[in-house]
Amino acid sequence: xxxxxxxxxxxxxxxxxxxxxxxxxxxxxFRHLPQYxxxxxxTDLESKFLELDSMHPAVYKVGVQYxxxxxxxxxxxxxxxxxxxxxxxxxxSTPPGKTLVRDLTAKxxxxxxxLIECRPLSMSMGNAIRFQKSRIAKLPLTLSETEAxxxxxxxxxxxxxxxxxxxxxxxxxxxxxxxxxxDVLLTYGSSCVVEMILLxxxxxxxxxxxxxxxxxxxxxxxALLRRLLAKGLSCTYTHINAVSYIMHEVTRVFLGASxxxxxxxxxxxxxxxxxxxxxxxxxVPVLICCEAYKFxxxxxxxxxxxNELGDSNDIxxxxxxxDVNSMDNRTNEKNLQFLNLMYDATPSEYVSMIITxxxxxxxxxxxxxxxxxxxxxxxx
Amino acid sequence: MWHRSxxxxxxxxxxxxxxxxxxxxxxxxxxxxxxxxxxxxxxLNRNMSMSAYYQTRAAHHGVVTSDWLAQSQEAATRAVAxxxxxxxxxxxSGRAFSVIDEFNNWRKQPDLAEAVAAIRAxxxxxxxxxxxxxxxxxxxxxxxxxxxxxxxxxxxxxxxGCDLFMRYVTRTSALEYEDFxxxxxxLIERAEKFGEISYKARKIIAMLSQDFIFDGCTIxxxxxxxxxxxxxxxxxxxxxxxxxxxxxxxxxxxxxxLANELAKLDVPxxxxxxxxxxxTMDEVDMVFVGADGVVESGGIINMMGTYQIALVAHSxxxxxxxxxxxxxxxxxxxxxxxxMGPALRPIDFGVPIPSKVEVETSARxxxxxxxxxxxxxxxxxxxxxxxxxxxxxxxx
Numbered sequence: 001x002x003x004x005x006x007x008x009x010x011x012x013x014x015x016x017x018x019x020x021x022x023x024x025x026x027x028x029x030f031r032h033l034p035q036y037x038x039x040x041x042x043t044d045l046e047s048k049f050l051e052l053d054s055m056h057p058a059v060y061k062v063g064v065q066y067x068x069x070x071x072x073x074x075x076x077x078x079x080x081x082x083x084x085x086x087x088x089x090x091x092x093s094t095p096p097g098k099t100l101v102r103d104l105t106a107k108x109x110x111x112x113x114x115l116i117e118c119r120p121l122s123m124s125m126g127n128a129i130r131f132q133k134s135r136i137a138k139l140p141l142t143l144s145e146t147e148a149x150x151x152x153x154x155x156x157x158x159x160x161x162x163x164x165x166x167x168x169x170x171x172x173x174x175x176x177x178x179x180x181x182x183d184v185l186l187t188y189g190s191s192c193v194v195e196m197i198l199l200x201x202x203x204x205x206x207x208x209x210x211x212x213x214x215x216x217x218x219x220x221x222x223a224l225l226r227r228l229l230a231k232g233l234s235c236t237y238t239h240i241n242a243v244s245y246i247m248h249e250v251t252r253v254f255l256g257a258s259x260x261x262x263x264x265x266x267x268x269x270x271x272x273x274x275x276x277x278x279x280x281x282x283x284v285p286v287l288i289c290c291e292a293y294k295f296x297x298x299x300x301x302x303x304x305x306x307n308e309l310g311d312s313n314d315i316x317x318x319x320x321x322x323d324v325n326s327m328d329n330r331t332n333e334k335n336l337q338f339l340n341l342m343y344d345a346t347p348s349e350y351v352s353m354i355i356t357x358x359x360x361x362x363x364x365x366x367x368x369x370x371x372x373x374x375x376x377x378x379x380x
Numbered sequence: 381m382w383h384r385s386x387x388x389x390x391x392x393x394x395x396x397x398x399x400x401x402x403x404x405x406x407x408x409x410x411x412x413x414x415x416x417x418x419x420x421x422x423x424l425n426r427n428m429s430m431s432a433y434y435q436t437r438a439a440h441h442g443v444v445t446s447d448w449l450a451q452s453q454e455a456a457t458r459a460v461a462x463x464x465x466x467x468x469x470x471x472x473s474g475r476a477f478s479v480i481d482e483f484n485n486w487r488k489q490p491d492l493a494e495a496v497a498a499i500r501a502x503x504x505x506x507x508x509x510x511x512x513x514x515x516x517x518x519x520x521x522x523x524x525x526x527x528x529x530x531x532x533x534x535x536x537x538x539x540x541g542c543d544l545f546m547r548y549v550t551r552t553s554a555l556e557y558e559d560f561x562x563x564x565x566x567l568i569e570r571a572e573k574f575g576e577i578s579y580k581a582r583k584i585i586a587m588l589s590q591d592f593i594f595d596g597c598t599i600x601x602x603x604x605x606x607x608x609x610x611x612x613x614x615x616x617x618x619x620x621x622x623x624x625x626x627x628x629x630x631x632x633x634x635x636x637x638l639a640n641e642l643a644k645l646d647v648p649x650x651x652x653x654x655x656x657x658x659x660t661m662d663e664v665d666m667v668f669v670g671a672d673g674v675v676e677s678g679g680i681i682n683m684m685g686t687y688q689i690a691l692v693a694h695s696x697x698x699x700x701x702x703x704x705x706x707x708x709x710x711x712x713x714x715x716x717x718x719x720m721g722p723a724l725r726p727i728d729f730g731v732p733i734p735s736k737v738e739v740e741t742s743a744r745x746x747x748x749x750x751x752x753x754x755x756x757x758x759x760x761x762x763x764x765x766x767x768x769x770x771x772x773x774x775x776x
Contacts, residue, residue, distance in 0.1 A: 178715065252715070285715040353677070353713055358772070360713045362677045362749075364765035368772050 004031040017055065017114050018045050023312070027337045030309060034120065038311035042067055045118070058087040059111045063118040072220075074124040074258050074294060075164055075192055081115065081125055082156050085132060089152050093145070100148055105136055120308050123259035123267065124294045131159060163293040167357035168193055171289050175254070175355050176201045178287065183208040183251045186284075188240070188275045190220040191256020193289045195227065198254075202233050209233070211250060215240040215271045217314035217340070240271050244278050253279045257290040262370060263299045264348025264363030266290075270341045273303075276350040285352040288363075292356045295370050303344040312338030479505050479524040480531065491606065495541030495707050496578045498528050502545050503571035506564070514563060518550060534723040536673030536681055540710035541578070547774055548574050581705035581758035582607050586614040589703065589756045593620055597665040600657070600693075601626045603683040604634035605670020607703040609641060611756075612668075616645045623648040625660055627685065631727040634683070654685055658692045667693045671704035675712045676771055678749035678764025680704065681720065684742060690751035699753040706757045709771055714746045 001008055020036040045064060062084045065071040071080050085108065092107070094100045112129055115121070121129075135155045139148050171193055179185065179201040185208055187194050198210060210233055214221030221237065228235050238246055253275065257268040266272065266288050279286045300306060315338050316327040331338060348363035358369055482504045486497035505524045511517040525542040532538055549570050589611045593599070601608055601624055615622060624642055628651060629635035635651060642649045652660055667689060671680040680686070680702050693700050714720045725743035733739065749764035759770065 178719075287715075352715060359711070359775075360676065361772070362765065362768050365768040365772060368769045372772060 002032040003034045015113070016117055018048050018117070020044075020117065025312075025332050025334075025337055027339050029304060030307070030339065032305075033307055033309050035309040038313065054110070055114060056084070056088045056091065056111065058084040059114065063115055066115065066119040073190070073192055074122050075168075075291075077122060078124045078128050079160055079164060082128055082132075082160055085111075086153050086156050089149050089156075092149065100145060101136055101139055105133060108132065108136070123296050123298075124291075127293055127296070128159065132156070159293075163357075164291060167291040167293070168196060170357040171291065171355050172196045172200045174360055175287065175289055176204060176206075178252065178355075179206050179208055181207045184211060184249055185209070186211040186213060186247070186250045186253045186275070186279070187224070188213045188221070188253075188255055188272055189215070189218075189269045190224040191289070193291070194254045194256050195224055197289060198228060198233060199231055202231060209235065211236045211238065211246055213238055213240055213243055213246075213271075213275060216318075217310075220269070240274060243275055244281075247278050247282045247284060250279070250282070250284050253284055253286045255286065255288050257288050257294065258343060259294045259296050260288065260290050260354060260363075260366050261295075261300050261345075262297050262367045263301075264351065264366055265300055266346040266348075266351060266354075266363075267300065267343055268346065270303075270344045273344045273346040273350075276346045280350040286350055288351055288354045290354060290356060292358055292369055292373060295356075295366055297367075297370055300345055303341065307344075308342040310340035310342050312340055315340050479527060483528060483531070493537065493578075493606070493705070494535060495537040495705075496575065498538055498541050499545050499571075499575050499578055499707070501528065502542065503568065503575050506549075506568050506571055509564075513560060517564065517567070521546065521550075534721055536710050536712070537708045540673060541707040543711070544707050544709065544774070545571070545574060577758065578705060578707050581707070582610045584758040585703050585705065585756045586610045588761055589701070590615060590618060590620075592666070592701065593622055595621045597622045598663055599624050600660070600664045600667045600689070601638065602635075602667070602669050602686055602689050603627075603629050604632070604638045605703065607670050607705065608668050609638070611703055612642065612647065613645060616642075616647050623650065625650045625652055625664060627652050627654050627657060627689070629683065629685065630654060631725065632683070654688075657689050661692050661696050661698060664693075664698055667698060667700045669700070669702055671702050671708055672744055673710045673712070674702075674704050674708050674755065674767055675710055675714060675746070676768050677713055678752070678755075678767045679714070680747050680752065681712075681714075681744055682747065684745050687717075687745040687747045687751075690747045694751045700751060701754050701756060702752055703756045706759050706770070709767055711771060711775075717746055720744075720746060 001012065003009055018041075020041055023035040023037050026035055042064070045067060049060070062071070062080050065080065066077065071077055088107070088111065089104070092104060094103060108129075112121075115125075132155075135152060139151065143151065175197040179197075183206075185198065187198070187210065201208065210228060212221045212225045212228070212235055214225075214237065225235055225237050236246070255266070255268065255272055255276065257266045257272075259267045261267060266276075268288075276286050312331050316329075316331055318324050330336060351363045353360050354363055354366065356369065358373070361369065479501050483497055483501040486492060486500050487494060502521065502524055505521060506517065509517055509520050511520055525546055529539050529542050549567055585607055593611075593615045599612070599622060601612075612624065624647055626635045626638050626642075626649060629638075639649045639651050669680070669682055669686050669689070671682050673681045675681060682702075690700050712720070723743045724741045726741060727739060752764050755762045755764060755767070
């Protein structure tokens with residue numbers, strides 16, 4: 001839904017589970033994306049805990065985790081959501097006069113809209129939901145309720161196992177062949193797959209060092225840095241402003257992705273495009289590590305038509321530095337708008353190779369994978 | 381992949397084309413006569429070993445020597461012993477079937493590509509196999525394929541050809557037949573078909589490329605590729621007027637051989653030293669090269685110097701065409717020049733080099749896909765990004 005369409009926005013507000021005041025000072029170019037006042041959202045939702053009788057507690061818990069930022073990263077969010085759906089299915093009983101297929105699908109849809117209110121869906125979650133709905137729709141009518149529920153829970157387990165956990169293992173093994181002794185590997189932000197690759201290569205005994213590039217406001221790289229240091233890797237930590245300064249010593253760049261689109265564009269954390277472009281200018285190969293379930297048929301040419309807007313206060317305020325906080329409390333000024341984008345799109349010419357669980361492929365082959373392996377969903 | 385082979389183009393032009401007088405027969409030739417040893421013995425204690433692949437190419441243009449034959453027998457014995465099959469003696473008669481021997485028999489024809497010889501040998505494995513179940517047969521095939529691949533680990537087309545054969549043959553739906561014998565005959569049929577397609581690949585490629593050679597064009601060729609030779613031969617037979625610039629191709633000096641062959645066909649040839657490529661690129665209309673292997677990104681691995689020529693051609697907007705058979709598609713993905721297995725070739729500078737001077741002896745380089753314009757394969761005329769498409773579909 002495009003959020004600059006006032007009529008539809010009002011309609012969806014009436015169905016909303018909790019009240020979210022829209023941000024007043026918004027950038028014109030991004031009016032089609034939702035942006036809310038972040039200060040009161042969490043307390044508002046928490047206060048609604050006892051009033052939400054239509055909401056399953058597992059889904060509510062996941063929603064709160066998304067809103068608070070406790071669960072981040074495409075894989076983690078997807079797994080949390082699917083586990084919550086598993087609990088929903090286990091506790092489900094068909095109300096009299098309704099069929100399981102239609103009622104369950106309606107319930108899942110309502111839960112999904114609640115989760116979207118907490119935080120817009122990532123593409124991996126979108127694909128997982130589509131898979132879930134197609135599995136429900138394909139249930140043979142002869143199954144009893146317990147059998148149907150068991151089959152659905154089984155499907156979710158298989159999906160998580162095959163498409164996420166095993167896929168990660170395969171990716172790690174492929175990627176480790178591209179790490180040689182004496183390499184300097186650069187990574188941006190915190191991607192769970194890239195972390196696994198670095199730790200696995202270190203376990204194999206390869207001699208390399210890591211450069212972790214980080215950026216405001218989330219500083220996601222710091223957690224990755226801490227975990228790598230705990231395992232004994234030698235690391236360098238720098239900010240994205242210095243990426244062109246450090247790129248001349250780098251031999252490979254490993255990046256994660258939220259999704260890869262059909263024209264080979266990589267959709268991932270804001271700043272990734274910058275790092276990829278600088279690496280390309282220095283002729284350093286860029287390797288994107290992404291599971292195949294995150295591939296999407298959509299084509300996106302820029303980072304504007306579809307994105308996510310974060311909290312503007314995060315940019316205005318620098319925690320712990322009162323001397324540079326002159327932007328603080330100025331978020332409502334008429335001539336000043338803050339823009340906190342969460343994702344950006346990296347064009348395919350900056351990417352050397354994409355490592356997926358189907359092997360190492362060039363960015364031009366993403367639509368082939370989507371075409372050949374989507375049928376598999378229907379055949380599980 | 382090969383049910384869409386462009387071999388129809390052969391049938392269409394069957395009446396018009398004049399086949400060359402020295403066409404190769406399909407049966408294995410009798411063992412050739414022995415003559416004085418001309419080729420270096422690879423068992424010499426040298427610091428750098430010559431890649432067997434380049435040795436073979438040298439051998440084809442020399443004569444098969446007695447010690448070379450003895451080495452191949454030795455290799456067969458070693459490979460067969462580790463494969464768990466019966467030990468083979470030096471004698472030719474009264475002994476069990478060995479895939480390496482079959483391979484060596486096929487390889488002796490200088491015009492036959494190594495990978496095609498391997499494919500024919502593997503097809504013979506199926507024919508001569510005594511397995512009673514499909515599983516047994518597959519295991520035998522896998523062992524034979526591994527022993528062929530270990531014969532020369534640096535040859536990309538050999539590895540790729542064996543892998544593709546295994547995938548193509550074993551993914552047949554015939555494996556679901558109840559009757560083992562009918563399944564086996566189906567496997568043999570597919571294996572023969574694959575062998576046929578691979579053998580005819582050069583002709584198909586030659587026919588597809590005829591449209592790209594126009595009257596009055598100047599073609600730059602690098603290295604002695606038999607596929608490119610076939611293309612130019614056919615163009616000459618079709619009475620096209622063109623001239624060829626060929627690089628010397630040190631250290632192989634393969635350019636001299638190519639110039640020789642072309643002169644026999646009355647094609648105007650001009651020889652250049654390798655450094656003169658940029659100097660003459662202005663008068664060139666297109667660049668034609670073969671490939672040792674085509675990798676997943678769509679790039680090619682070919683004789684040293686190809687990357688240089690592709691870079692110069694790209695910066696001057698000249699098209700670079702690659703002629704490669706489809707069995708050379710390999711599941712490799714090099715990120716830079718050093719990301720491949722090494723293949724070394726000793727260089728003779730003609731004067732002694734002091735021992736503390738290092739020499740770069742790599743025999744091949746990697747050309748990334750952005751510098752290649754088109755690939756002529758037996759599947760048709762493809763852009764580099766289609767290579768990955770074909771490989772994904774095959775490995776589905």
